[in-house]
Amino acid sequence: MWLAVHRAHSLSRTNAAVQSIYDRAFDESLGQAAGEAVCLVGLGCGGGQKDTRYLAKLKSIHSTIDYVPCDVSQAMTRVARDAATAVLPLERIHPLVCDLANAPDLGQLLDTIVSPQTKRVFTFFGMIPNLEPDVILPRLAALLREGDQLLLSANLAPGDDYWRSVGVVLPQYDNAETSDWLLSFLVGLGVSSSAGQLRFGIEEVDGLLRIVADFEFSETLQLSIGGESVEFAAGRTLRLFFSYRHTEKILANRLGRHSLSIVVSQIAPSAEEGVFRVVRA
Ligand SMILES: C[S@@+](CC[C@H](N)C(=O)[O-])C[C@H]1O[C@@H](n2cnc3c(N)ncnc32)[C@H](O)[C@@H]1O
Incomplete structure (x- = not known):
C-alpha cells in the first residue's frame, strides 16, 4: 500500500525535475569517490528505486560494489533487493532489517557484512521527515567514517512563509491513497475504518513543522493486541503518522546541531524537495 502511495504522490516518481535532482546528486558524488570497492x-x-539508479552510476567507476538495503x-528490503538485481549479482546484495531509531550497533553490524576498509556511501532518502531529529542525527553522525559519503533528501517547505507553505503541500498527504495506507494499520488490528475519523493537520515541535495524521475514535473500543486488552475510549486520538517539513536553512541548522554539514545541495525547481551531500563537520 505504501508503494501505491509513493507511485501516486512521491514527487520523485511523478515529477521529472525532482527525479533529475537525484541524478545530479549521484553524478556529483561520483567525483568524490575513490577506490576499487564501495558499499552502498x-x-x-x-522499494530501492533511487538506490538502484545510484548503483548503476557507481558501477561505472567501481569494480566491486556491495549493496545493503x-x-x-522486511518486505521493503526484499523489493529493494529484487530491484537491485537489475544492476548487481545477488551475492553482492545483503538485505538488513532494522529499526534505525533503535540500532546503536548498526556500524558494528555493517563491519560484519563488508570489510571495515571498504568506503561506504549512505543514502538516507525521504527519512529525515519520519524520524525524530535528535534521535537519528547523532546516529548518522556516529556512522560516518572518514572517506564515507552521506546523501540525504528532504521534503521541503517551498516559499518564505513556513506555515503557509506546509499548508500548500498538505494535499500530498491528505488523500485517499495515504488514508487507505494509514488505516490499514488499524484495520489489521480489527478496527473498522468507520469506527472514527482520520484527520490530517500541521503542528509545531521545537521550531519544526510537521504534518500529522490522527485517528479519532467515535466509539469506545476494546481491542486485543498481542494477547493484551487495550481500550480506546470514544474521543481519544491515536497518532498514525507524522512527517517533518524543513526549509533548507532549517535543515542545515538541525544537521549542524549534530556536527553534520551540507556541502552540496540539489534543490528541485518547485523548491519542494532537495538532495544534500552531507559530511561530518
Ligand atoms: C518515505 S520512505 C523512503 C523510501 C526510500 N528511501 C525512497 O526514498 O524511495 C521511508 C522508508 O523508511 C522505512 N522506515 C521508517 N521508519 C524506519 C526506521 N525506524 N528504521 C528503518 N526504516 C524505517 C519505511 O519502511 C520506508 O520504507
Missing part, C-alpha cells in the same frame, strides 16, 4: 548502504531503502520493513 540504503538506510530506509523502501536496510529498512524496518
Whole structure:
C-alpha cells in the first residue's frame, strides 16, 4: 500500500525535475569517490528505486560494489533487493532489517557484512521527515567514517512563509491513497475504518513543522493486541503518522546541531524537495 502511495504522490516518481535532482546528486558524488570497492548502504531503502539508479552510476567507476538495503520493513528490503538485481549479482546484495531509531550497533553490524576498509556511501532518502531529529542525527553522525559519503533528501517547505507553505503541500498527504495506507494499520488490528475519523493537520515541535495524521475514535473500543486488552475510549486520538517539513536553512541548522554539514545541495525547481551531500563537520 505504501508503494501505491509513493507511485501516486512521491514527487520523485511523478515529477521529472525532482527525479533529475537525484541524478545530479549521484553524478556529483561520483567525483568524490575513490577506490576499487564501495558499499552502498540504503538506510530506509523502501522499494530501492533511487538506490538502484545510484548503483548503476557507481558501477561505472567501481569494480566491486556491495549493496545493503536496510529498512524496518522486511518486505521493503526484499523489493529493494529484487530491484537491485537489475544492476548487481545477488551475492553482492545483503538485505538488513532494522529499526534505525533503535540500532546503536548498526556500524558494528555493517563491519560484519563488508570489510571495515571498504568506503561506504549512505543514502538516507525521504527519512529525515519520519524520524525524530535528535534521535537519528547523532546516529548518522556516529556512522560516518572518514572517506564515507552521506546523501540525504528532504521534503521541503517551498516559499518564505513556513506555515503557509506546509499548508500548500498538505494535499500530498491528505488523500485517499495515504488514508487507505494509514488505516490499514488499524484495520489489521480489527478496527473498522468507520469506527472514527482520520484527520490530517500541521503542528509545531521545537521550531519544526510537521504534518500529522490522527485517528479519532467515535466509539469506545476494546481491542486485543498481542494477547493484551487495550481500550480506546470514544474521543481519544491515536497518532498514525507524522512527517517533518524543513526549509533548507532549517535543515542545515538541525544537521549542524549534530556536527553534520551540507556541502552540496540539489534543490528541485518547485523548491519542494532537495538532495544534500552531507559530511561530518
Ligand atoms: C518515505 S520512505 C523512503 C523510501 C526510500 N528511501 C525512497 O526514498 O524511495 C521511508 C522508508 O523508511 C522505512 N522506515 C521508517 N521508519 C524506519 C526506521 N525506524 N528504521 C528503518 N526504516 C524505517 C519505511 O519502511 C520506508 O520504507
